[in-house]
Each structure stands twice: as structure tokens, then as C-alpha cells.
Amino acid sequence: QKEVEQDPGPLSVPEGAIVSLNCTYSNSAFQYFMWYRQYSRKGPELLMYTYSSGNKEDGRFTAQVDKSSKYISLFIRDSQPSDSATYLCAMTTNQAGTALIFGKGTTLSVSS
């Protein structure tokens, strides 16, 4: 079982839809959870960052962590064509010598 699982999609939605992107993980020691957004042929950029369980909201984006289920989600409200990108989840324990573990990424396409 891989440490981080993420459905690669692709996921296609109409403009204005609510999008749900998800990752599951196996290492219960993960404490820090991130979502990176990557536009085509570009490097990823940090979108959301959460620590431990709970929700975090930033504009149209909400990151949710459920540590009991080892499940994290990114919700996008009122999706726009400019949201079309690959979304990568990433997580770490932050213990010494550990690295950030990325999911495979989910490709999202929002049509106008």
C-alpha cells in the first residue's frame, strides 16, 4: 500500500460546480497536510496548508483533514475555468530527516 493515494482523474466539471478532491494515507504519524496546484507545464505552487485535523478556508477553497479516517479533502466552490490544473496533496510528519510525500495528483478541467 502506498503511503499516499490520490485518484488521478481526470475530473471534468462545468463552471460554477463544487469540486471535491481527495487523498487517503496510511501513516498515522502525518500531521501536516498541504495542497499544491500545478498548471500545465509549470511548477507546483502551494495552495492550502493545514495542521492536524479540522477545516481551513481561504476564499473559494476549503481544506479538510479527518485524521481518524486518514482522509483529506480540498473543496473548490463556484469553480472557474482558471481552476483547471492538477492538484497534488502532500503531507509529512515533520520528524527529523523526513521529506514531504506527494500524491500522484488529480487533473481537474472546468468548462465554461
Place this chain on the structure above:
Amino acid sequence: DGGITQSPKYLFRKEGQNVTLSCEQNLNHDAMYWYRQDPGQGLRLIYYSQIVNDFQKGDIAEGYSVSREKKESFPLTVTSAQKNPTAFYLCASSQGVTSIDEQYFGPGTRLTVT
């Protein structure tokens, strides 16, 4: 403008040749990273460096080598020992040296080996 530059954007090499990918940052960040991205594989860590003249292997270091002689530069050499070198290579840097520090990515270099 502050940021990370990678050059070239596209690189073509013949099998058996070593090739060096450039990564430069002017963010004054301590840590730098090299990742490989393949379709459907996500990002996999090749090497990282937390300080000048020091670096550590990541998950897939075999067939790669790096150097960190200057804080702003972290070149990656893909050697002929790398069995499947064709991929998209991403360089990143972070101000801190822990895995929770935000990583800033360059635009990537797409390497094709035939």
C-alpha cells in the same frame, strides 16, 4: 524578481550521455530540492540539500548526482546509469530546512533521452 530558474526548458540527449540540469534561486533560501515527475506518478524526491556543501539522497537517487557549492545553485546531473531518464524535472527551494516549510518550485526542465 525573486524566484527559481531552471534551464533549459526542454533538453534532448542521446542514451549513454550524462546531462546536467541547472537550478538557480535568488530567494536566499537555505534548502533546495530536486524532484522527478512522471505521468501518473506524482513528484518523487531525488536529492535535497539543507546547507551548502551538504546534500542527502531522496527516494530515487540512483543514477543521479548533485552538488551544492553555492547557496543559490543546485545542479542535477543525470548520468548514463539512470535507466529511465526521460521525465519532467522540478527544482524547489524553501527558506527553512524542515519538511513543513513551503517549497517554491521552478518551471521545470523536460528531459528526453533517445
